[in-house]
Amino acid sequence: MKVDLFDFHLPEELIAQVPLKTRTDSRLMVLNKQTGEINHEVFKNITEYLREGDCLVLNDTKVLPARLFGVKSDTGAKIEVLLLKQQEGDQWETLVKPAKRVKIGTEIVFGDGLLTAVCIEESEHGGRVLEFKYTGIFYEVLDQLGEMPLPPYIKEQLEDRDRYQTVYAREPGSAAAPTAGLHFTESLLEEIKAKGVHIAFITLHVGLGTFRPVSVDDVLEHDMHAEFYTVTEGTAQLLNDVRQNGGRIITVGTTSTRTLETIASANNGVFTAGSGWTSIFIYPGYEFKAIDGMITNFHLPKSTLIMLVSALAGRENVLHAYNTAVAERYRFFSFGDAMFII
Known part of the structure; x- marks a missing residue:
């Protein structure tokens, strides 16, 4: 499988350099992974796409001013x-x-x-x-x-370094933010819980390897970086209960996704508590064992992140969605807009 299959044209001016004033004002593209259908939304309306009994999985890692x-x-x-x-x-x-x-x-x-x-x-x-x-x-x-280690594609100075942290960040150790979570506010999370949606936390410390370009021509030759994760007994039990009761498990970000898929793959689809290093590489052809949907930002061309998203929603659906995002002037990468794959 060639890396070039995951390329798309991204005008440089669509790379978001600063966060929006209000986190929940980001745009939200809702992508149906079965049909490829696209809806254009605002992030604050995400509750309309969540159901009672679902579980939202958040990565509570905290970025070090490293x-x-x-x-x-x-x-x-x-x-x-x-x-x-x-x-x-x-x-x-x-x-x-x-x-x-x-x-x-x-x-x-x-x-x-x-x-x-x-x-x-x-x-x-x-x-x-x-x-x-x-x-x-x-x-x-x-x-x-220390100063925040912003990704290399962000050239602007960050005025408020808390904007490169999620509102629920609490476990120091990341070299980069789990950026899909930057759109949430405490009030939005309360609104989500009030709808009967469960909130679960995992920790995965994001390494700079997440920004490392894929330098090989064939996907299978890429050496995936490793990152440290922790899942508690309470989170594992909650996820097993949600699955048993027919709820959907929806991860916020590729980091939460990689953590849950690492654990479920090792335990025949069952969630267990533990800590360790994951170097799981998810690309099309992968059979998901843990998650039903994912909230994520728009990623770099030919990156391992767009490969993961393509594994979940289909490469053609994802590339069509990305080209639509470019045409509709969505904002890309860490401070950019979001996609909800359902």
């Missing part, structure tokens, strides 16, 4: 650090720029000494393992000094 700007302690040279993954204690896998200036033993100072780091390991493509030193709580220091 981009740090510091200087080398010996020369004062400027260094940019992006936190990727915590290892033991205060050791983190990071990307640094310019990497050639950071060798093993190099010390970097942030915020006039509030935070320091020493390079203890080098790897390819700017990868470095840094060991941090600080006083107090690391995440509080990071919150004071």
Whole structure:
């Protein structure tokens, strides 16, 4: 299966650079995965497409302000650090720029000494393992000094960094937001619950691999990145109950989808609690075992994300929907509009 099968023309001006003033004012394309029929809506009206007994599954990961700007302690040279993954204690896998200036033993100072780091390991493509030193709580220091690591296609400065968090974010650890959830407000979630729709939370920490382009010609040759997930006993039980009672399981975002499909695939369609790493790669031909529908944003051409969406709704339906979205001037990617596949 060729990667080019998932290409479409996207004018650059349709890439949303800033969030809308009101989260629920985003447009919503409703796509019937069986017929390909499309309805144009506003996100605040999504309750009209949900039914009593359904379960909405949200990813409650919280984006770290993981981009740090510091200087080398010996020369004062400027260094940019992006936190990727915590290892033991205060050791983190990071990307640094310019990497050639950071060798093993190099010390970097942030915020006039509030935070320091020493390079203890080098790897390819700017990868470095840094060991941090600080006083107090690391995440509080990071919150004071760090900036949000916005995706590379967003060029504008983010005025309010809470707009790159979902309103239900609570588990720190992501390098990027689960952006399908950015459209929800607390009042909309209350409205959804009042309709008799269950709300379940999972955690999957989004890695920067989600933005990595597919560099091979054949889909099957792509090496999928791994991300850490957690599902609680309460969530697993709720999902099993909803399935047993005939309700639909609707995931918010590809991250929630990958988490549930990982668990259901390993347990013959049954949801169980647990934590682990998933590198599941979902593309057309995949048989879904966990979900009935999905709310998601509009994704990059030839990305693993559009492949996942195409697996659920059919490649031709999805490409027709995307071309329609372009013609109708929908806003794309992280701060863009949403699609509900039912």
